[in-house]
Amino acid sequence: xxxxxxxxxxxxxxENAPSxxxxxVQLGFGDAPVAVEVNKQVVPKRDHETHALxxxxxxxxxxxxxxx
Amino acid sequence: xxxxxxxxxxxxxxxQLGDHQLHSRLIVGTGKYENYxxxxxxxxxxGAEVITVAVRRERLVDKEGxxxxxxxxxxxxxxxxxxxxxxxxxxxxxxARLGRELLDQLNNPGxxxxxxxxxxxxxxxxxxxxxxxxxxxxxxxxxFKVLCYTSDDPIMAVKIKEAGATSxxxxxxxxxxxxxxxxxxxIRIILExxxxxxxxxxxxxxxxxxxxxxxxxxxxxGADGVLMNTGIAHAKDAxxxxxxxxxxxxxxxxSYLAGRIDKKLYATASSPWSGVISYxxxx
Numbered sequence: 001x002x003x004x005x006x007x008x009x010x011x012x013x014x015e016n017a018p019s020x021x022x023x024x025v026q027l028g029f030g031d032a033p034v035a036v037e038v039n040k041q042v043v044p045k046r047d048h049e050t051h052a053l054x055x056x057x058x059x060x061x062x063x064x065x066x067x068x
Numbered sequence: 069x070x071x072x073x074x075x076x077x078x079x080x081x082x083x084q085l086g087d088h089q090l091h092s093r094l095i096v097g098t099g100k101y102e103n104y105x106x107x108x109x110x111x112x113x114x115g116a117e118v119i120t121v122a123v124r125r126e127r128l129v130d131k132e133g134x135x136x137x138x139x140x141x142x143x144x145x146x147x148x149x150x151x152x153x154x155x156x157x158x159x160x161x162x163x164a165r166l167g168r169e170l171l172d173q174l175n176n177p178g179x180x181x182x183x184x185x186x187x188x189x190x191x192x193x194x195x196x197x198x199x200x201x202x203x204x205x206x207x208x209x210x211x212f213k214v215l216c217y218t219s220d221d222p223i224m225a226v227k228i229k230e231a232g233a234t235s236x237x238x239x240x241x242x243x244x245x246x247x248x249x250x251x252x253x254x255i256r257i258i259l260e261x262x263x264x265x266x267x268x269x270x271x272x273x274x275x276x277x278x279x280x281x282x283x284x285x286x287x288x289x290g291a292d293g294v295l296m297n298t299g300i301a302h303a304k305d306a307x308x309x310x311x312x313x314x315x316x317x318x319x320x321x322x323s324y325l326a327g328r329i330d331k332k333l334y335a336t337a338s339s340p341w342s343g344v345i346s347y348x349x350x351x
Contacts, residue, residue, distance in 0.1 A: 033174055035123070037166055063123075063135070064123060066098040067097060067124075067152050068122075
């Protein structure tokens, strides 16, 4: 079981060597536009499939919302 | 519908902001609307070509499960992501990069710029001056065009321009306060300092606008643009106010370009004295 921190909350993934893409899908974002940061570095969308997550990774998954 | 926010090219130039040319000088936010339908209508009514958005963890959805992006035509609007809510240079830089990544996915031309806010305090929402300059430098080095929110302090404005900001955006009054332009003399001084030998350097009044007069005032002082959100979104009739702000921007800008008359203590008659049939006192 891989232990991650996602958007400030503990998050577990049971897949073997999950990718950023796996996490995005698991969170229910599907193909919605989301930006992902792993350990304070942005992982561009084109690398989501190949970027493997590691135990202890701190991840932010964000999107655009109304603001001024 | 003809876009009435666009001034006839014989009357005004577009606003050059980094690599972007704006025909409407009003930039509007997308926050605080009662619902997304109203936001969509107000964005349209404001005539704005550039709209600002925030970057957040939650995917905020309305009752029908729709998100804000479902209501924004990303082919029509250039999106300006902001770093609202950041209290350190480090966080603002992270949020700017996340915003760029999102706009890259949306293939929106706004991916090269950011509205930088580094706040110092949650109650006043005034900027942290040191953090603001630090983040500006870092983002400029990373290739961003930085449009930088600041207070109306003239020396801060100079420091931010020196740090490489594409535009300095002094607040007229605190964010969301609706107090208008509280210190027009500071805005005048900022304009004088930043445009000295660099007349086209864009200065945008960001924040504090409550009524159409406030927008016109900012333009009449010589501001190149106005950025606002709450003044429209929280008006009793947001849709009407979006129109009002559009016309105020046009009116204020043209009034500035036209050059106002000097203020005089005494009246000057608009009708000729010669040929008056009546008795004129004192003559």
